[in-house]
Amino acid sequence: MRALVSALESLAGKNVRLIASAGLPTWELAAYLGGKSGLGLELIVPGRQDNRGREYFAKILRGLGLDPQNTRPVFTGSRSTGDFYAVRDRMALELAEVVYPVSIRPGGRLDTLLAEFLTKGKQVRQDFRIKFSRAPWTPSYSFPMDKLNPKLRLFESGWLTHWTHTWPGAWPGEEPREFYRDLLADPANYVRDARATLARIISEGLLRGSSWKMPSGESAISFTALTPAEAIELMRWRKRYARYSLEPYGLAFRQESLERAGTRPVRYLRNRDTVPSGEERLFTQSAGRKGNWTVEKEWRLRGNLKLEEFAKEELVLVTADLEDSVVFQEKFDPPWEVISLFS
Numbered sequence: 001m002r003a004l005v006s007a008l009e010s011l012a013g014k015n016v017r018l019i020a021s022a023g024l025p026t027w028e029l030a031a032y033l034g035g036k037s038g039l040g041l042e043l044i045v046p047g048r049q050d051n052r053g054r055e056y057f058a059k060i061l062r063g064l065g066l067d068p069q070n071t072r073p074v075f076t077g078s079r080s081t082g083d084f085y086a087v088r089d090r091m092a093l094e095l096a097e098v099v100y101p102v103s104i105r106p107g108g109r110l111d112t113l114l115a116e117f118l119t120k121g122k123q124v125r126q127d128f129r130i131k132f133s134r135a136p137w138t139p140s141y142s143f144p145m146d147k148l149n150p151k152l153r154l155f156e157s158g159w160l161t162h163w164t165h166t167w168p169g170a171w172p173g174e175e176p177r178e179f180y181r182d183l184l185a186d187p188a189n190y191v192r193d194a195r196a197t198l199a200r201i202i203s204e205g206l207l208r209g210s211s212w213k214m215p216s217g218e219s220a221i222s223f224t225a226l227t228p229a230e231a232i233e234l235m236r237w238r239k240r241y242a243r244y245s246l247e248p249y250g251l252a253f254r255q256e257s258l259e260r261a262g263t264r265p266v267r268y269l270r271n272r273d274t275v276p277s278g279e280e281r282l283f284t285q286s287a288g289r290k291g292n293w294t295v296e297k298e299w300r301l302r303g304n305l306k307l308e309e310f311a312k313e314e315l316v317l318v319t320a321d322l323e324d325s326v327v328f329q330e331k332f333d334p335p336w337e338v339i340s341l342f343s
Contacts, residue, residue: 001029001183001184001187002187003102003103003128003129003130004029004030004033004102004103004128005033005184006128007100007102007127007128008030008033008034008037008039009037010127010128011037011039012037012038012039013038016039016040017039017040017041017042018030018031018034018039018040018041018042019041019042019044019092019095019096020034020041020042020043020044021043021044021045021088021092022043022045022060022063022064023046023084024085025168025169027088028064028176028180029180029183031043031060031064031066032064032065032066032176032177032180033180033184035064035065035066035067035070035071036065038070039070040070040071040072041066041070041071041072042072042074042095043057043060043066043071043072043073043074044074044076044088044091044092045057045060045073045074045075045076046075046076046078046084046088047075047076047077047078048075048077049073049075053073053075054073057073062175063170063175063176063177064175064176064177064180065175065177074091074095076088076091085109086109089109089110089113090113093113093114093117093122096122097123098123098124098125099114099117099122099123099124099125100124100125100127100128100129101114101124101126101128101129102128102129102130103129103130103131103132103133104129104132105132105134106132137190138237138242139166139190139193139194139244139247141235141244141247141248141320143232143235143248143341143342144342145232147342147343148229148341148342148343149322149339149340149341149342149343150343151339151343152227152228152229152339152341154316154339155227155228155229155252155316156227158254158255158256159225159227159252159253159254159255159316160223160224160225160252160253160255160258160263160299161223161224161226161228161231161250161251161252161253161318162207162221162222162223162224162250162251162253163194163224163231163246163247163248163249163250164194164195164197164198164201164247164249164250164251165194165197165243165244165247166190166192166193166194166197166243166244166247167192167197168192168242168243169192170192171192171197171200171208172208172209172210172219173208179191179192194244194247194248194249195249195319195320195324197249198249198250198251198317198319198328199328199331199332201251201307202307202317202328202332202334203332205306205307205308206304206305206306206307207221207251207304207305207306207307208221208304209221209301209302209303209304209305214282214300215281215282215284215285216281216282218281218282218302219302219303219304220282220300220301220302220303221263221300221301221303221304221305222298222299222300223253223258223263223298223299223300223301224246224296224297224298224299225255225265225297225298225299226296226297228250228252228318228341231246232248232341234246234295234296235247235248248318248319248320248341249318249319249320249324250317250318251307251315251316251317251318252315252316252317252318253310253314253315254310254313254314254315257310257314257315258299258301261301261305261309262301262302263299263300263301264283264299264300264301265283265297265298265299266283266284266285266298266299266300267283267284267285268284268285268286268287268293268294269284269285269286269287270287271289282300282302283300285298310336312335312336312337315336316336316337316338316339317334317336317337317338317339318338318339318340318341319338319339319340319341320340320341320342321340321341321342322340322342322343324340325338325339325340
């Protein structure tokens with residue numbers, strides 16, 4: 001990231017235009033930085049130059065805070081996400097007069113394209129190139145079961161818990177420019193981890209639904225009927241999704257309070273079960289073929305949830321350790337109790 005910042009800072013004030021795109025953090029960060037530096041942008045946009053394409057282009061401008069007078073869209077002509085990445089990479093190199101690689105995976109698509117365009121006489125400069133690293137930031141937790149907080153006995157029955165997650169980009173309801181602003185301001189830490197997610201929920205007073213892995217892409221909030229002590233057993237890194245299944249920050253609600261808000265248990269479907277349509281689809285989930293999703297004892301609520309609707313005895317905030325519970329209590333002074341998993 002520092003190399004990218006350095007590269008774009010060196011171009012600020014020069015009579016050049018940056019070829020950028022959206023849809024992936026690496027491309028969006030370059031577009032955001034280019035816009036902040038006042039560079040003119042050629043923005044590669046998936047789709048055709050029709051109303052839908054122009055609406056998507058306007059959404060990118062708003063999301064990244066780009067100057068519409070200084071940003072020109074270049075439409076790919078195809079809306080297929082699978083095709084877009086390959087089309088975008090080739091278009092970017094075709095449009096460019098000079099290419100500055102920063103961090104390129106050896107043997108990857110861009111590396112192959114660069115080699116191809118070098119043979120065609122494309123000017124490729126190595127001024128800012130650094131060694132490629134595939135070591136992404138990942139959260140790390142310890143779960144000292146011998147230090148389990150005895151206060152967790154409160155949750156032995158009648159509670160549903162929403163565990164927060166580390167987000168790979170902007171939170172639901174957040175503009176991408178806000179994510180990149182915070183990322184650049186604090187590069188030593190990942191600014192959208194599960195702890196920060198819980199802090200945002202408390203400060204906004206709003207638990208936002210997400211469409212990630214939800215049926216039909218519908219936005220909903222996921223809860224589990226597992227007690228916090230039981231949920232710890234599922235707090236494991238999942239390589240397939242590059243995230244933890246659950247992380248040790250959450251909000252525990254009285255079950256009857258959530259049921260009044262419309263929260264319902266998920267019905268797990270076996271191989272021959274009929275998948276329902278309409279509103280019922282959200283509340284069903286495959287039991288799993290290789291794995292067993294039923295162990296999560298999931299409940300779901302459509303849409304968002306306002307915390308102000310819950311009395312002191314209906315909601316408890318959960319943090320990983322005692323130190324964090326003190327920090328959350330002092331920083332937010334919430335009307336609800338804050339309990340740590342470990343003492």
